[in-house]
Amino acid sequence: MMANLKAPLPDELAWLKYDVQALVRPTAFIKSPHGKRSVGQSIAPLGSTRAWGSPDIPLDAPWAPTERLAYLHDQWRSSPYDGESFQLQLNLADIPPDVAAHLPAGCPRVGVVWVFINLYGDWAGTARFDPRDASAIVWHPRPSRPQEPMAAQWSLDVSLPCATPLTQPHIASNWDSMAERYDDWVQDHYRTASDIQIGGWVWPIQGDFDDRQETFVCAMERQSFGDSGAVYLHFSLEEGFFVHVETC
Numbered sequence: 235m236m237a238n239l240k241a242p243l244p245d246e247l248a249w250l251k252y253d254v255q256a257l258v259r260p261t262a263f264i265k266s267p268h269g270k271r272s273v274g275q276s277i278a279p280l281g282s283t284r285a286w287g288s289p290d291i292p293l294d295a296p297w298a299p300t301e302r303l304a305y306l307h308d309q310w311r312s313s314p315y316d317g318e319s320f321q322l323q324l325n326l327a328d329i330p331p332d333v334a335a336h337l338p339a340g341c342p343r344v345g346v347v348w349v350f351i352n353l354y355g356d357w358a359g360t361a362r363f364d365p366r367d368a369s370a371i372v373w374h375p376r377p378s379r380p381q382e383p384m385a386a387q388w389s390l391d392v393s394l395p396c397a398t399p400l401t402q403p404h405i406a407s408n409w410d411s412m413a414e415r416y417d418d419w420v421q422d423h424y425r426t427a428s429d430i431q432i433g434g435w436v437w438p439i440q441g442d443f444d445d446r447q448e449t450f451v452c453a454m455e456r457q458s459f460g461d462s463g464a465v466y467l468h469f470s471l472e473e474g475f476f477v478h479v480e481t482c
Contacts, residue, residue: 261434281368359477393434
């Protein structure tokens, strides 16, 4: 069953309605809880999805030696211009099933992925993955400061791709003005939910749209580094989880 569109297509694109409906994909967004904790807000469970605070660390994680853990927690909360900094903790089991169904082929449905970025010198992103369910992991205690992180606020939406010869062959190859009109319409109605997007269609600020879509898992856009920087988490069977750090 094809999804209803969130807004009517412009008259000159109305003939594309069924093609566009067939491209609609569910996507999930998370938002950072800002300010002090209020009544009704819950503490983030260990290993749950979030992009604030410092990461939860498995007791047996080889990439976080116990003797350096306090130092690493301080480093991970600092600026990425000063070294490796925590960007995202994604619990794959948190991803809604309809969204997970469109993730790259072979992408695990269980486990926790951590994303770190380092903007000192050559920009780099690192993904670390634990394939266990978060409930099966023995975790290091969280640091005593600052306060324990609040749980993520999730929302569901739908997404559409930009016009490429693969996604919109009727207009992308030979009808530039129509493709631009379609892209503008999608930007107006399908691109405003949150800075952190999981699944669905991604509009990367660098690289080829279709190539990036094949491996896309999560986008963290409108970041404070560079000129509206972005961090993208990807997965492929050949490389596992990997990260792109980019700016406009």
